[in-house]
Amino acid sequence: MNFEAVIGIEIHVEMKTNSKSFSGGPVKFGQEPNTLVAPLDMAFPGTMPILNKQVVINAIRVSNALNMTIDHELWFDRKNYFYSDLPKGFQITQDKRPIGSNGSLTVKLSDGRLKTIEIERLHIEEDTCKQLHLDDITLVDYNRAGTPLIEIVSRPNIRSGEEAMKYVETIRQIVVFAGVSDGKMEEGSMRCDVNVSVRPFGSDKFGTKVEVKNLNSVANVRTAIDYEVERQTKLILSGGAVEQETRRFDEKTQTTIMMRKKTDAVDYKYFTEPNILPIRLSDEFIQNAIDTCPELASSKQERYTSNGLSDEEADQMLQNLLMADYLDECIKVNPKHTKLFWNWITGEATAFLNKKFQSFDKFKVTPDNLEKLINMVENGTLSMKMARQVFEVMCEENKDAEQIASDLGLKQDSNEDEIKKIVEATVDEFPQAVVDFKAGKDRAVGFIVGQIMKKTKGKVNPQIASKLVLEALKSR
Amino acid sequence: MYLGKTVEELHELLVSKKVTPLELTKEAIEALKKEETNAIETICEKEALEFAATLVEPEVDNLFWGIPYVAKDNFSTKDILTTASSEILKDYVPVYDATVITKLKEAKAVLIAKSTLDELAMGGTGTTGHKGTTYNPYDPTHTYKIGGSSCGSASLTAQGIVPFALGSDTGDSVRKPASYAGLVGFKPTWGRISRYGLFPFAPSLDHVAYFTRSVKDSAALLEVLAGEDLAHDATCSVKPVEKYTEGLTGDLKGKKIARIKEIDESVKDKVILEGLDKVQKALEEAGATVEEVNFDQKLLAAVYPAYMIISCAEATSNNANLDGIKFGPRVGEASSYQDVMMNARTNGFSELIRRRFVIGSYSLFKANQEELFLRAQKVRRLIVNKTNEILSQYDAILTPCGGIVRNPFASNSDDVSDRLDIHTIIVENHLGIGNFGGFPSISVPMGLDNGFPFACNIMTKVFTEKETLNIAYAIEKKLGLKNLSTMEVK
Numbered sequence: 001m002n003f004e005a006v007i008g009i010e011i012h013v014e015m016k017t018n019s020k021s022f023s024g025g026p027v028k029f030g031q032e033p034n035t036l037v038a039p040l041d042m043a044f045p046g047t048m049p050i051l052n053k054q055v056v057i058n059a060i061r062v063s064n065a066l067n068m069t070i071d072h073e074l075w076f077d078r079k080n081y082f083y084s085d086l087p088k089g090f091q092i093t094q095d096k097r098p099i100g101s102n103g104s105l106t107v108k109l110s111d112g113r114l115k116t117i118e119i120e121r122l123h124i125e126e127d128t129c130k131q132l133h134l135d136d137i138t139l140v141d142y143n144r145a146g147t148p149l150i151e152i153v154s155r156p157n158i159r160s161g162e163e164a165m166k167y168v169e170t171i172r173q174i175v176v177f178a179g180v181s182d183g184k185m186e187e188g189s190m191r192c193d194v195n196v197s198v199r200p201f202g203s204d205k206f207g208t209k210v211e212v213k214n215l216n217s218v219a220n221v222r223t224a225i226d227y228e229v230e231r232q233t234k235l236i237l238s239g240g241a242v243e244q245e246t247r248r249f250d251e252k253t254q255t256t257i258m259m260r261k262k263t264d265a266v267d268y269k270y271f272t273e274p275n276i277l278p279i280r281l282s283d284e285f286i287q288n289a290i291d292t293c294p295e296l297a298s299s300k301q302e303r304y305t306s307n308g309l310s311d312e313e314a315d316q317m318l319q320n321l322l323m324a325d326y327l328d329e330c331i332k333v334n335p336k337h338t339k340l341f342w343n344w345i346t347g348e349a350t351a352f353l354n355k356k357f358q359s360f361d362k363f364k365v366t367p368d369n370l371e372k373l374i375n376m377v378e379n380g381t382l383s384m385k386m387a388r389q390v391f392e393v394m395c396e397e398n399k400d401a402e403q404i405a406s407d408l409g410l411k412q413d414s415n416e417d418e419i420k421k422i423v424e425a426t427v428d429e430f431p432q433a434v435v436d437f438k439a440g441k442d443r444a445v446g447f448i449v450g451q452i453m454k455k456t457k458g459k460v461n462p463q464i465a466s467k468l469v470l471e472a473l474k475s476r
Numbered sequence: 477m478y479l480g481k482t483v484e485e486l487h488e489l490l491v492s493k494k495v496t497p498l499e500l501t502k503e504a505i506e507a508l509k510k511e512e513t514n515a516i517e518t519i520c521e522k523e524a525l526e527f528a529a530t531l532v533e534p535e536v537d538n539l540f541w542g543i544p545y546v547a548k549d550n551f552s553t554k555d556i557l558t559t560a561s562s563e564i565l566k567d568y569v570p571v572y573d574a575t576v577i578t579k580l581k582e583a584k585a586v587l588i589a590k591s592t593l594d595e596l597a598m599g600g601t602g603t604t605g606h607k608g609t610t611y612n613p614y615d616p617t618h619t620y621k622i623g624g625s626s627c628g629s630a631s632l633t634a635q636g637i638v639p640f641a642l643g644s645d646t647g648d649s650v651r652k653p654a655s656y657a658g659l660v661g662f663k664p665t666w667g668r669i670s671r672y673g674l675f676p677f678a679p680s681l682d683h684v685a686y687f688t689r690s691v692k693d694s695a696a697l698l699e700v701l702a703g704e705d706l707a708h709d710a711t712c713s714v715k716p717v718e719k720y721t722e723g724l725t726g727d728l729k730g731k732k733i734a735r736i737k738e739i740d741e742s743v744k745d746k747v748i749l750e751g752l753d754k755v756q757k758a759l760e761e762a763g764a765t766v767e768e769v770n771f772d773q774k775l776l777a778a779v780y781p782a783y784m785i786i787s788c789a790e791a792t793s794n795n796a797n798l799d800g801i802k803f804g805p806r807v808g809e810a811s812s813y814q815d816v817m818m819n820a821r822t823n824g825f826s827e828l829i830r831r832r833f834v835i836g837s838y839s840l841f842k843a844n845q846e847e848l849f850l851r852a853q854k855v856r857r858l859i860v861n862k863t864n865e866i867l868s869q870y871d872a873i874l875t876p877c878g879g880i881v882r883n884p885f886a887s888n889s890d891d892v893s894d895r896l897d898i899h900t901i902i903v904e905n906h907l908g909i910g911n912f913g914g915f916p917s918i919s920v921p922m923g924l925d926n927g928f929p930f931a932c933n934i935m936t937k938v939f940t941e942k943e944t945l946n947i948a949y950a951i952e953k954k955l956g957l958k959n960l961s962t963m964e965v966k
Contacts (some may be wrong), residue, residue: 024707039572043797045560046552046574046673048709080793080840084813089796138813140801269840271849274680274790276710 003198003236005229006206007164008156009221011171012149013181014127014189015058020146021126022049022092027148029187033130033141041129041145043087048275051076055148056099056281058180059124060289062150063100065174065296066119071099072281076124076273081266084138085128087145095270098123107166117167118155125149150180156195156206161225168192169218173297176321186216194221196228198236207232207242212256214248224249228256300324307331307338316346322360323350330367340374341367348388352395364398365391373401379414380461386410414461416468419452422460423468426451427476437473445469479507480636480963483543483693490542491534497542501528501586504544507637508589513611515628517549518557518590528586539696540583547642548629549590550597552673553577556587560675561605562595564804564824574673575705576642576684583700588638591628595826597644597677598791600652602627603885604828612656613962614928620882623653626687630657633687636961640688640697646677647783648877648907650685651933654919655877658929658960659687660948662694665938666914667713669698670705678790679711681783681911689959691920691949695720698941715939723942726950729763733947734870738773739906742899744879748930751923752876755932758954759874759947766874769866777898778855779912780905785852788836795833798824860913864937867915872936872947877919879903881930910935916944921957929960 017027025038040047056074063070077095100122106114129145131138152171158164172190176183183190192215197207212228215221232242247256297318304314304327317324323345330341353363373390376382382390382405393404405411413419426448427434437444448469452460478486478495489495501524508519528542535541547553550560552570554577559565577587594604602610602624612622613635622630626643630653633641643650645663654661663685674684684701688694699721704714735752743749756766798804800820807819825833839848866873879900910917915938919931932951936944952958 042802044552044571045558045565045568045675045797045803046550046570046671047572048672048679048711050707050710078793080796082796082799082814082817084801084816087797087802089799090793267842269793269837269842269845271789271793271840271845274678274711275676 002201003229003233004201005159005225006156006197006199006209007158007160007225008195009154009158009164009167010193010195011152011168012191013062013152013175013183015055015148015150015180016182016189017052017054017058017148019052021052021055021124021148023047023146024050025146028143029189031143033139033143036143037145041087042142043089049092049273051276051279052148055124057289058148058178059099059122059150060281060286061178061293062152062175062180063103063122064290064293065178066100066103066105066122066152066171068100068103068119068122070281070286071097071101072283072286073097074099074279074281076276077270078273080269083128084140085131087129087142091125091128092273092276093125094123096272105167105170107163107170109162109166115163115166117163118157120153120155122150122152125151161222161229164194164225165218165222168221172218173318177294177296177300179294185218188216192221194225196225196232197242198229198232208244210242210244211246211262212249213246213259216251220249220251223254224256227254231256295328297324300328304338307335309338309342313339313342317342320360326360326363326367330370333367333371337371337374341370344370344374344391348391349395352392364396365394366398369394369398369401376401376405380463381405381412381414382410383412383458383462385458386412411459412461413456413459414464416464419460419464420468420472422452422456423448423465423472426455427469427472434473434476444473448473478503480959480961481639482690482959483539483639483688483696484690486543486639487539487541491536493534497528497531497584497586498525500542501525501544501588504588504637507635508632511632511635511637513613513622513631513635514608515592515610515631516589517559517561517592517607517628520553520556520587520589523556524586524588531584531586535584538583540580540585540700542584542586543639544586544588545580545638545640545642546589546591546629546632547577547587548593548597548626548644550593550644550675551577551590551642552675553587553590556590558590558675559606560596561593561607562824562829563606563826564798564820566606567805568803572673575670575708576701577673579700589632591626591632591641593628594625594649595829596675596791596795597625597646597649598787598829598832600624600647600649601885602653604826606826609885614657614965615882618885620884620928621656623656623883625649626653626685629687630654630659630661633657633659633689634960634962636689636963640686640693642684642686644674644677645683645685645911646681646787647905647911650687651907651910651917651919652877654687655929655931656883657687658921658924658931658957658965659689659919660691660694660921660952661685661687661919661931662698662945663910663917664698664702664941665713665916666911667711668916668939668941669701670703670709670712672705672708672712676790676794678787679794680790681787681908683911683914689961691918691945691952691958692721692724694918694948695724695945698945713939718942720942720945723946724949725946726762726953728759728947728950731759731764731872731947732870733759733764733766733872733874734769734866735766735874736771736776736906737768738771738776739875739903740768742879742903743876744899744903745881745925747881747923747925748876748879751930752874752932754955755874755922755951758951761954762950764871764947764950767870769870771862771866773898773902775855775859775862776902776906779859779908780901782852782855782859783905783908783911784835785839785848786856788832789840789849790836792833792836792840800824856912859909863909863913863915867937871943872934875906875933875935876903877907877931877933881925882928907933914938916941918944918948920948920951921960922951922955923957924965927965929957929965
């Protein structure tokens with residue numbers, strides 16, 4: 001019997017707004033515990049939620065990128081349950097009316113196939129606080145409490161680990177490029193829960209689903225799903241039955257491990273949040289949020305390829321938002337040099353920053369100056385080797401490229417008259433080369449050019465030198 | 477001796493430097509220490525005296541400069557113990573001031589005490605606070621209630637110790653005790669005064685409300701308390717604050733006022749009906765016409781059950797933060813977070829509160845929500861629609877605050893409702909309509925019976941406080957029942 005996998009994914013995205021969903025408490029990562037806490041974040045009696053406008057703008061932007069219908073009225077609900085990481089004893093969320101509904105996302109699979117994944121809903125909510133469980137005590141950090149979240153829930157029409165991985169990867173790219181989140185799965189700013197079940201091909205009934213948590217990388221999404229599909233298939237083929245349970249992905253063994261059997265679902269006693277009256281969103285507000293959204297990866301990709309990059313080159317650039325931002329600045333200076341910029345950025349610049357453990361926002365070389373360097377190579381003033389030397393200095397201190405070249409005495413001689421003199425002198429020095437050339441040995445040209453470079457310490461433009469050497473040898 | 481005076485009177489004395497804020501404050505605090513109705517949670521003696529001492533140069537245009545007041549102990553007061561009269565908050569010292577506390581501080585009124593309430597403002601008897609029963613100062617025999625939940629604020633204002641006091645009103649928690657204590661009790665429109673810092677009972681019904689001993693003081697206080705609070709309370713209106721005191725003409729020419737037949741018919745004490753007739757006459761003398769209208773007995777009888785379900789449902793959620801982890805004492809050995817919460821909440825809440833939480837949770841469960849919570853919301857909507865329908869034809873609705881002048885402790889507002897007859901259910905709970913629709917609603921004394929005061933209530937369209945207050949002013953003027961206190965009446 002052949003089985004197909006039925007996969008649905010819930011993604012929680014932590015926003016990098018200035019303040020929290022419903023309070024003025026600042027949002028920052030990696031700060032001293034309990035230093036970013038407004039009274040509401042700790043649920044001090046009498047505090048009331050004030051909705052953060054940027055959170056709504058972000059949710060609209062992501063909803064739009066996921067082709068969703070955007071609700072023109074904002075409604076919030078309370079999800080009530082008791083847990084030690086939940087300050088208010090309820091979470092403010094959007095149960096009945098999510099801001100985004102009925103979306104879809106098309107992803108490209110490795111075999112070139114396109115797959116459209118349907119998305120049920122996108123809603124705004126708030127994060128809980130962070131707990132640190134020690135031996136016999138639990139420490140609670142309220143810094144995270146109230147951090148804005150969006151939850152994106154797919155429909156169960158994902159069919160493989162690869163589709164799931166591409167889906168998560170693309171959503172990650174959207175939230176990162178839209179400026180909504182840093183999208184770091186390994187740090188929990190994007191969290192993924194997947195529901196996996198299998199069923200015989202052609203069946204329209206769903207199998208028993210298993211929830212897998214703790215997927216802290218895009219690659220793990222795929223690994224965990226592939227493992228889980230195989231586990232469930234084997235289980236059924238051997239006469240067993242899949243049990244409804246929650247499992248977690250185990251990094252070490254690359255498998256999923258049972259956490260708990262699903263018992264009856266908690267009754268969250270949802271009801272409308274009485275302290276936030278429904279908020280009407282005007283067409284203008286929504287349109288403005290969309291129009292002012294930072295450019296998404298898909299649009300950048302198109303732009304890059306139309307500027308001469310290959311798909312793969314464009315993709316490589318889109319792996320890193322800061323790098324892509326840098327390229328965009330360079331393209332503004334001279335779009336015709338897109339590929340040359342790309343070479344410098346992915347090559348020398350990346351190497352330099354990696355060595356320094358820095359990212360492109362710390363990169364000192366201004367696009368103008370890089371353009372200058374590229375032009376010096378283009379017009380033969382500098383050899384590539386010289387340009388690299390100049391670039392090294394530019395990386396440390398963004399001094400003018402021409403100035404650096406002249407300070408270092410790096411200037412390629414491209415004056416034909418000057419070079420001709422050197423060529424004639426050198427040929428005179430090595431009469432054997434003329435003999436060899438006449439005998440049909442072309443390598444005599446290279447030999448003379450080599451001698452010239454040696455003599456001039458590489459300052460002569462090699463293309464021009466070659467041309468002139470050839471002419472000189474022919475004329476002897 | 478400056479006790480028993482209104483804000484207006486005290487202001488005159490302060491401005492003419494016949495008395496200083498410090499002297500007033502000292503006198504009021506001495507009176508607090510001697511009061512015998514168990515109305516106080518905390519006397520803010522040190523803070524009050526320090527603040528009063530800074531008030532030297534009188535502010536002629538600021539009516540509240542140097543005026544002592546008390547706040548119900550469910551208003552968040554920075555660095556001052558705030559218990560909500562509940563064991564679970566018995567050690568809770570807030571880190572911030574409620575907006576109304578801030579506004580009064582800015583107006584240089586002097587907070588001298590936090591007053592008792594029914595635990596967490598849930599209850600209408602004045603008997604369920606963690607310090608026990610708060611008594612009615614009009615009744616030294618301790619037989620009759622002052623009502624709740626703003627019992628302490630009502631008592632201290634009725635004793636003349638302060639000229640005004642903050643309370644909160646979710647069902648009738650200011651307007652009902654105002655009736656038993658001979659006070660003006662005003663609950664403006666939902667959203668007129670910021671609720672930031674008021675411990676929530678049921679936010680969709682909760683109002684900041686207050687007691688004064690004159691309608692004019694009530695109007696003046698609204699000018700101080702009302703207004704937007706964009707940074708803290710998103711439900712608070714941005715409508716401009718009006719000059720409510722300037723609307724007090726007592727002239728009701730052309731005004732149409734409705735009396736509700738089914739409510740009047742449910743009144744038990746004849747003296748209350750006589751009082752209402754007197755009020756009607758006063759209104760007519762002031763130029764208004766008064767007519768009787770039908771509401772719908774079934775709808776009126778549904779106010780109480782709908783109120784119980786909605787308020788308890790919201791309450792169970794609002795008070796879920798009191799879990800022993802952040803707020804509330806750790807009780808006993810706990811080996812899990814569930815134990816911590818269970819112990820704190822079992823020990824921290826009285827039986828009545830726990831019962832209401834169970835009712836609230838039960839009506840919110842997925843399986844019951846349609847039948848209970850959502851149905852209660854629909855009933856609420858029908859009641860509000862009916863009220864708006866009447867208010868589209870009339871400027872105001874005149875009702876009694878309750879069916880009896882004196883309310884003995886023997887009865888209990890949390891009694892199972894089928895033990896109560898329909899008339900009692902209607903007449904003792906209809907003030908909740910003001911909370912359902914957020915209508916401005918004011919209780920004004922309309923009579924005294926054997927030394928016990930009782931009041932009528934005026935309700936008008938949302939955000940027509942000027943109207944509400946002017947009608948109340950006309951009644952006060954005609955009946956002459958202004959500035960009642962136990963100092964005068966007893």
